[in-house]
Amino acid sequence: MIANSVTRWSRRIGLAAAMAAAAVPSWAATDAQGGGGGGLPQLDATTYPTQIFWLIVSFILLYVIMSKVAIPRISDVLEERQERIEDDIETADRLRGEAEAVKAEYEKAVADARSEAHALVRKAMDEIAASHATAEAEAAKKTAETTKAAEARIAEQRTEALESLKSVASEAAAEATVKLTGIKVSDAKVGKAVEAAMQGGA
Amino acid sequence: MASPVEQFQIKTIGPELHVAGMDISFTNSALFMILATFVVGVFLTQSMSGRHLVPTRIQSLAELSYEFIANMVRENVGPEGRPYFPFIFSLFMFILVGNLLGMIPYSYTFTSQIIVTFAMAITIFVAITIVALIKHGFHFFTFFFPSGAPVYMAPLLIPIEILSYLSRPVSLSVRLFANMMAGHTMMKVFGGFVVALGVFGVAPLLVLVALTGFEILVAVLQAYVFTILTCIYLYDAIHLH
Amino acid sequence: MDDKNSPPSLSSLADRVKRARGGGKGSLNKDLEPGLPNSAIGVAFRVGVEMVAGVVVGAAIGYGLDQWLGTTPWMLIVFFFLGAAGGMMNVYRAATGQGLSVGYTKDADGIGPTGSKQADGESPDGGNKEG
Numbered sequence: 001m002i003a004n005s006v007t008r009w010s011r012r013i014g015l016a017a018a019m020a021a022a023a024v025p026s027w028a029a030t031d032a033q034g035g036g037g038g039g040l041p042q043l044d045a046t047t048y049p050t051q052i053f054w055l056i057v058s059f060i061l062l063y064v065i066m067s068k069v070a071i072p073r074i075s076d077v078l079e080e081r082q083e084r085i086e087d088d089i090e091t092a093d094r095l096r097g098e099a100e101a102v103k104a105e106y107e108k109a110v111a112d113a114r115s116e117a118h119a120l121v122r123k124a125m126d127e128i129a130a131s132h133a134t135a136e137a138e139a140a141k142k143t144a145e146t147t148k149a150a151e152a153r154i155a156e157q158r159t160e161a162l163e164s165l166k167s168v169a170s171e172a173a174a175e176a177t178v179k180l181t182g183i184k185v186s187d188a189k190v191g192k193a194v195e196a197a198m199q200g201g202a
Numbered sequence: 203m204a205s206p207v208e209q210f211q212i213k214t215i216g217p218e219l220h221v222a223g224m225d226i227s228f229t230n231s232a233l234f235m236i237l238a239t240f241v242v243g244v245f246l247t248q249s250m251s252g253r254h255l256v257p258t259r260i261q262s263l264a265e266l267s268y269e270f271i272a273n274m275v276r277e278n279v280g281p282e283g284r285p286y287f288p289f290i291f292s293l294f295m296f297i298l299v300g301n302l303l304g305m306i307p308y309s310y311t312f313t314s315q316i317i318v319t320f321a322m323a324i325t326i327f328v329a330i331t332i333v334a335l336i337k338h339g340f341h342f343f344t345f346f347f348p349s350g351a352p353v354y355m356a357p358l359l360i361p362i363e364i365l366s367y368l369s370r371p372v373s374l375s376v377r378l379f380a381n382m383m384a385g386h387t388m389m390k391v392f393g394g395f396v397v398a399l400g401v402f403g404v405a406p407l408l409v410l411v412a413l414t415g416f417e418i419l420v421a422v423l424q425a426y427v428f429t430i431l432t433c434i435y436l437y438d439a440i441h442l443h
Numbered sequence: 444m445d446d447k448n449s450p451p452s453l454s455s456l457a458d459r460v461k462r463a464r465g466g467g468k469g470s471l472n473k474d475l476e477p478g479l480p481n482s483a484i485g486v487a488f489r490v491g492v493e494m495v496a497g498v499v500v501g502a503a504i505g506y507g508l509d510q511w512l513g514t515t516p517w518m519l520i521v522f523f524f525l526g527a528a529g530g531m532m533n534v535y536r537a538a539t540g541q542g543l544s545v546g547y548t549k550d551a552d553g554i555g556p557t558g559s560k561q562a563d564g565e566s567p568d569g570g571n572k573e574g
Contacts (some may be wrong), residue, residue: 014364027339038404040210041207041208041210041211041212042210042314042315042316042317042379043316044212046213046225047225047229047231047317048317048365049224049226049434050212050214050224050225050226050227050228050229050231050234051212051223051229051231051232051312051315051317051318051321052228052317052318052321053224053226053232054226054228054235054236055234055235055252055312055318055322056321057232057236058235058236058238058239058296059235059239059292059296059322061236061243062239062242062243062292062295062296063288063289063292065239065241065242065243065246065247066243066246066288066291066292066295067288067292069243069247070243070246070247070250071287071288073246073247073250073251073253074246074250074264074265074268075268076253077250077254077255077257077265078265078268078269079252080253080255081255084255085463087296089460089463089464092456092459092460092463093460096453096456096460099453100453103453108574178212185347195267201379211525218487361522361525362525362528362529362532363529364529364531365497365500365501365522365525365526365528365529366497366529366530367503367529368500368528368529368531369493369496369497369499369500369501369530369533370496371530372496372499372500373492373493373495373496373497373533376492376495376496376499377488377489377492380492381488
């Protein structure tokens with residue numbers, strides 16, 4: 001039955017091919033050239049069964065190889081790669097997030113450190129200023145004390161010097177009197193006179 | 203000079219085989235069909251045997267052809283096309299490798315045989331029609347009356363639509379067959395000129411070189427066209443308008 | 444200084460991650476977008492094949508009916524012209540980017556899932572312009 005239909009079809013196809021050939025001039029020419037050999041070899045229906053048979057055999061073989069071996073193998077590899085790529089992208093994205101977090105943390109730490117340093121500097125400056133002030137005050141106090149003591153000592157020495165000056169003057173006056181007049185004057189009298197002179201002279 | 207169509211002659215290889223009154227001897231055409239199967243099978247299984255995550259050059263070629271057809275089916279048939287993918291992929295590789303093997307000197311181009319292309323086209327056509335009938339039942343026949351056309355046009359339009367539908371396998375097979383045959387015939391003719399003209403054969407030789415490049419393009423293109431039309435017909439069968 | 448260098452690299456990494464996520468499949472599809480070179484010879488050849496196929500099928504059916512019904516040559520003549528009309532219909536559909544589908548009006552919502560249905564020789568977006 002197959003053979004029957006094959007030959008029936010082959011007649012029609014012969015017609016088809018002849019018309020196809022007629023449609024394009026270049027084939028018409030080749031057809032004419034090949035005409036000597038009994039027409040186109042493609043239209044020789046006796047070769048049709050073998051061609052169809054081997055077409056079926058080879059195509060079924062190919063189909064089986066494709067669907068059982070080749071296609072699963074290729075799609076496996078492609079899927080695996082797709083998964084791997086997605087994984088890699090996932091990892092990259094995750095690491096990027098982590099890196100961003102670390103960066104934010106780092107920036108925060110830097111900012112903290114900076115403000116802390118600022119505070120420290122200010123505190124140190126304040127402390128220095130404070131200690132400066134106390135030291136100054138102390139120094140001023142000390143200076144004042146020293147000055148006072150020195151003044152006191154000067155005053156003391158001055159009175160002392162004045163005292164000694166009085167006695168020296170009295171002695172000198174008494175001696176001078178003796179030398180000039182030969183009169184011996186009592187110490188008390190001389191002292192009184194010197195004092196009066198000094199006060200008057202002063 | 204040998205006839206330019208002599209290259210299409212079927213020659214028996216080995217003993218003649220007859221089964222149930224039919225001649226099924228092994229021939230040059232059959233040899234190249236088996237060879238195409240072998241080449242495709244070896245190429246697609248061996249290139250992938252490494253299963254490299256980063257593909258080698260040959261592996262990426264195999265993957266590229268796979269994804270090319272996968273995208274074609276996805277875009278032209280839709281998700282329903284998935285079960286037909288192995289068939290369409292095999293079809294594409296078979297025709298592509300058959301066409302390309304034919305470009306090798308002294309080889310045989312089985313796709314230049316109308317019976318081969320027609321057998322493939324009619325099988326696809328019948329299978330797709332069956333798919334459509336299973337999916338849509340008798341609703342399938344509304345396919346032949348253009349929606350929106352006036353009813354009184356039906357007696358004219360329905361036969362035209364049916365004929366237009368029936369001409370699908372013919373145009374599908376004739377397109378592939380005629381392209382391959384015309385190309386190979388032209389190459390043979392120009393090859394003949396090169397030999398016949400001797401020193402002056404340089405001019406046809408240049409034409410022949412250009413033609414060879416063009417034929418390789420046609421070989422790929424026709425495999426693609428055959429496959430994408432199969433996809434489009436399948437889409438029609440699954441979705442109907 | 445250090446913290447001025449790191450932000451650009453991090454944001455560019457974010458960009459790259461986004462691109463790798465979104466662009467992976469898109470770029471692949473773009474490369475493999477079907478569509479044939481729309482050469483004049485290609486179109487002319489396809490048109491010829493469609494016409495011839497229609498005529499051949501019509502003539503073959505007409506011839507068969509003539510043999511069966513004994514109406515030689517009327518069925519052959521009638522079906523020859525019907526086949527030519529069918530072939531022209533296919534040419535028309537191929538040329539207007541409706542693929543090769545039977546049924547000559549488009550669906551209300553275009554021609555199905557894809558603009559590449561008319562990829563049989565048409566530019567990939569030829570049909571979209573139509574719809």
